[in-house]
Amino acid sequence: MTRAATLERRWGARAWLLLVYAFLYVPILCLVVFSFTAGEITTQLDGLSLRWYAALRHDDELGAAVRLSLQVGALAATAAVVVGTAAAVVLARFRPGAGSGVFAAMATAPMVMPEVVVGLSLVLLFTHPMLQPVLGGRGVAAIWAAHTTLCAAYVSVLVQSRLREMDRALEEAALDLGCPPWKVFFVITVPVIAPALVAGWLLAFTLSMDDFVLAAMLSDPGSTTLPVLVFARLHHGLKPEINALATVIVVVVSIAVLVANRVMQRAQRRRRAAMHAALRG
Amino acid sequence: MSSGPAAPVPAPPRRPFFLLRGRFWVASLPWAWLLLFFLLPFVLIVNVSLSTPDLAVPPYVSPFSQPQAEGRPVFPPAFNPDLGSYRRLGDEVADLARPGAELQYLRAFGNSLLLAALTTLCCLLVGYPFAWHIARSAEGTRNTLLMLVMLPFWTSFLLRVYAWMGLLDSSESGLINQALLALGLIDAPLQLLYNSGAVLIGMVYSYLPFMVLPLYANLVKLDMRLLEAARDLGARPWTAFVSITLPLSWRGIVAGSMMVFIPAVGEFVIPDLLGGGGVLMIGRRIWDDFGPNQDWPMAAAVAVVMVLLLIVPIMVFHRHGGRGDGAGEAGP
Numbered sequence: 001m002t003r004a005a006t007l008e009r010r011w012g013a014r015a016w017l018l019l020v021y022a023f024l025y026v027p028i029l030c031l032v033v034f035s036f037t038a039g040e041i042t043t044q045l046d047g048l049s050l051r052w053y054a055a056l057r058h059d060d061e062l063g064a065a066v067r068l069s070l071q072v073g074a075l076a077a078t079a080a081v082v083v084g085t086a087a088a089v090v091l092a093r094f095r096p097g098a099g100s101g102v103f104a105a106m107a108t109a110p111m112v113m114p115e116v117v118v119g120l121s122l123v124l125l126f127t128h129p130m131l132q133p134v135l136g137g138r139g140v141a142a143i144w145a146a147h148t149t150l151c152a153a154y155v156s157v158l159v160q161s162r163l164r165e166m167d168r169a170l171e172e173a174a175l176d177l178g179c180p181p182w183k184v185f186f187v188i189t190v191p192v193i194a195p196a197l198v199a200g201w202l203l204a205f206t207l208s209m210d211d212f213v214l215a216a217m218l219s220d221p222g223s224t225t226l227p228v229l230v231f232a233r234l235h236h237g238l239k240p241e242i243n244a245l246a247t248v249i250v251v252v253v254s255i256a257v258l259v260a261n262r263v264m265q266r267a268q269r270r271r272r273a274a275m276h277a278a279l280r281g
Numbered sequence: 282m283s284s285g286p287a288a289p290v291p292a293p294p295r296r297p298f299f300l301l302r303g304r305f306w307v308a309s310l311p312w313a314w315l316l317l318f319f320l321l322p323f324v325l326i327v328n329v330s331l332s333t334p335d336l337a338v339p340p341y342v343s344p345f346s347q348p349q350a351e352g353r354p355v356f357p358p359a360f361n362p363d364l365g366s367y368r369r370l371g372d373e374v375a376d377l378a379r380p381g382a383e384l385q386y387l388r389a390f391g392n393s394l395l396l397a398a399l400t401t402l403c404c405l406l407v408g409y410p411f412a413w414h415i416a417r418s419a420e421g422t423r424n425t426l427l428m429l430v431m432l433p434f435w436t437s438f439l440l441r442v443y444a445w446m447g448l449l450d451s452s453e454s455g456l457i458n459q460a461l462l463a464l465g466l467i468d469a470p471l472q473l474l475y476n477s478g479a480v481l482i483g484m485v486y487s488y489l490p491f492m493v494l495p496l497y498a499n500l501v502k503l504d505m506r507l508l509e510a511a512r513d514l515g516a517r518p519w520t521a522f523v524s525i526t527l528p529l530s531w532r533g534i535v536a537g538s539m540m541v542f543i544p545a546v547g548e549f550v551i552p553d554l555l556g557g558g559g560v561l562m563i564g565r566r567i568w569d570d571f572g573p574n575q576d577w578p579m580a581a582a583v584a585v586v587m588v589l590l591l592i593v594p595i596m597v598f599h600r601h602g603g604r605g606d607g608a609g610e611a612g613p
Contacts, residue, residue, distance in 0.1 A: 027444035114547020121322030
């Protein structure tokens with residue numbers, strides 16, 4: 001290949017990357033820009049102001065929805081990490097036995113199953129005449145259970161890949177030295193797979209915070225999560241207040257992702273250095 | 282007694298026994314959870330799809346329910362399935378040839394499959410070269426580039442769809458219309474929102490990361506020496522791509538396509554916000570039958586048919602993508 005062709009190709013690659021990133025970010029950028037409008041229209045910049053941020057701060061309904069979403073998200077993410085990690089251990093460590101095919105299918109299916117179907121099936125569960133007294137019908141608990149089921153699938157995939165790539169020798173050595181299996185898991189396995197657990201928790205938290213379909217189908221009047229409220233408002237006329245909300249979310253998420261990324265990279269580097277030092281003796 | 286042959290033996294069997302018991306408890310948590318919150322709900326969907334709609338709470342009569350007249354419950358209860366919901370779908374299939382038939386469910390199924398297939402294709406066409414270029418960029422920048430793909434995925438999905446409502450707005454204040462009018466390319470605003478095209482753009486936009494990540498995970502492992510060898514032996518770039526890159530990245534393509542196609546078929550939010558009344562899709566049919574129409578048996582029957590339609594892609598996903606090398610990269 002001639003040099004000109006290589007150069008041309010490199011510029012082609014850059015152009016394509018730039019184009020797709022523009023496709024991904026221009027809509028978000030528009031949301032941010034028009035959140036500073038002083039007017040009432042969401043797509044016109046009629047002077048600059050922060051009035052919609054002020055409106056956001058005094059919106060009690062929105063505040064309640066945000067608080068509920070944060071609570072459900074944290075609880076669902078925590079439960080999802082527990083259930084998902086247990087599922088991952090079963091899938092990655094236990095000898096396949098009867099029903100393990102069914103188990104593997106069930107563990108990943110919520111990830112791809114259309115949300116409307118999962119939502120409908122869970123509504124039928126929670127409103128079933130015989131189960132309703134036990135499970136408590138629709139409401140916050142139902143949304144929590146639904147989010148846990150969905151997120152546990154993601155967590156189990158993340159943790160599984162970590163379990164498979166970790167060095168089994170560590171666990172085996174501890175077992176050979178007479179350490180009981182549960183202790184091996186908590187003292188050896190958990191610290192090694194910790195990055196996957198943290199990543200899984202964060203992923204589960206965002207998925208739960210972001211989910212509309214399950215939350216809407218399973219909500220009762222007292223359990224309006226943020227996406228359910230936003231969806232209702234999108235149907236009742238658009239206001240730049242939603243842009244302001246989007247801007248806040250984008251800023252918070254960007255900072256969180258940057259920090260998480262930095263922390264994880266540093267931890268990885270430190271672990272690699274420690275391993276290196278240990279191997280050299 | 283201490284010299285008996287049994288004395289040293291008891292130690293080894295203790296651990297397997299303990300392990301077995303521990304294993305049972307570890308496995309029982311996810312098993313119980315999935316049986317209760319995944320499998321049982323599916324059994325209930327099938328059951329409700331065979332029920333009769335009713336004006337009650339919940340709005341159906343189970344095929345297992347006892348007739349009111351009989352006093353004492355019988356065990357096992359009689360099973361009287363009502364195939365009415367499936368018959369409505371079957372009637373539409375029979376009506377297929379008749380001109381002017383309404384066919385709301387069949388059309389919704391067709392639209393959903395078509396739009397999901399188009400979304401998958403667009404995501405693949407945009408995402409494959411994109412993932413390739415990320416995988417081939419310098420090691421230090423790769424992480425940043427990937428994070429930039431993930432970032433929109435972490436921000437609110439609803440609000441990203443909302444952003445497209447502003448961009449595509451069909452009035453003069455729509456952002457794309459504003460730009461085109463200002464540039465003098467058009468005289469009157471275009472009808473961009475509330476049609477299938479808007480839904481397609483929204484779905485490609487929302488699902489693109491799900492295509493890019495499995496593809497990237499696959500392409501980054503590709504041995505570049507194979508392509509160099511092909512080039513040295515005189516293969517044209519296209520030949521090298523078709524005979525080396527494409528077959529080697531097949532798993533990534535399958536995993537990414539399934540990650541996009543399956544949820545896209547059942548998508549509800551995007552057609553609802555960007556499609557307007559004209560774009561019938563199956564996720565919306567289920568939603569409408571479940572919500573405003575209060576016809577839960579019909580919603581359940583449609584859901585059952587949808588899962589049956591998707592069972593093949595789901596199996597393919599489970600075999601090729603569900604094992605962590607593709608979908609697992611969805612994390613940070």
